[in-house]
Amino acid sequence: MPELPEVETMVRDLAPRVVGRTIVNLDAYFTGSVVWPSYTEFRDRAVQQTIQAISRRGKYAIFELGSGDALIIHRGMTGSLLLRHPQEPAESHVRLAFVLDDGMELRFNDPRKFGKVYVMDGTGGERPLPWARMGPEPLNGAFTVEGLKLALSSRTALIKPLLLNQEVVAGLGNIYVDEALFAAQIHPQRRAHTLSDEEIGRVYQAIRAVLAAAIEGRGTTFSSYTDIEGRAGSHQSALQVFQRTGAPCPRCGVPIMRLVVGGRGTHVCPHCQKVE
DNA sequence: ACAATATCCTGCGAGC
């Protein structure tokens, strides 16, 4: 599950390798990964373009092209970008392969086909950018404790699904929401408007700390996430609750429990995180 | 407007 730290790691790794390179060809094995525009127009607008810069917004990776277009990639659940020599055997689920002018290939490998790729005018004039309604970036000044209070105080929904909502805050997914709520000692089934200012302050700090630590560890590897060379991240060993059902809580020793919240597998310490 | 739930897709693990 590539969330903000995994996309950030990818963007940082890619920048020195692909900025300045020109896309000289594109091979498609599943054109359905391209959601905008049509595949043929996508190809026309991507090929022969030079990558001027690469950045991230939420879980989207953004390649700025010389034309002013943006090549935008969302990895979904199982998507990865791999920088490979064309001679290296193809991974089992390569959907698109961008051939670069230095002879390398940027492969979009995506077993479950949840990933999405776009080319569009980078200013949003052509159609709204995928992050047009997205909430603040949690690791820069756009994200404030006051803003989070404003976003949560009037909402009756459960805190976990709200934090997964990209319009509230950008970049969180299932792993880091569970980790942040554990760090803040807030139960994922609390109703958002019942959180005190002090509790929202803890959630705010926890989101930032958990994401920063995960970037430091180059992301979390479960099953499918790897970096652009296919190597695992290291942060999974630092996780406190996610996928640790039955293991002792690092804070109190009570076994971690798994429950389902908003249809998503959820991990809590039943002692440190109380619903009421 | 908001909240809750269904949907997409395929590898994998559980169970028989």
Added chain:
DNA sequence: TGCTCGCAGGATATTG
């Protein structure tokens, strides 16, 4: 051993 079945989940569509 080999088969079937259900689960996993980000974002969006649909329903309430």
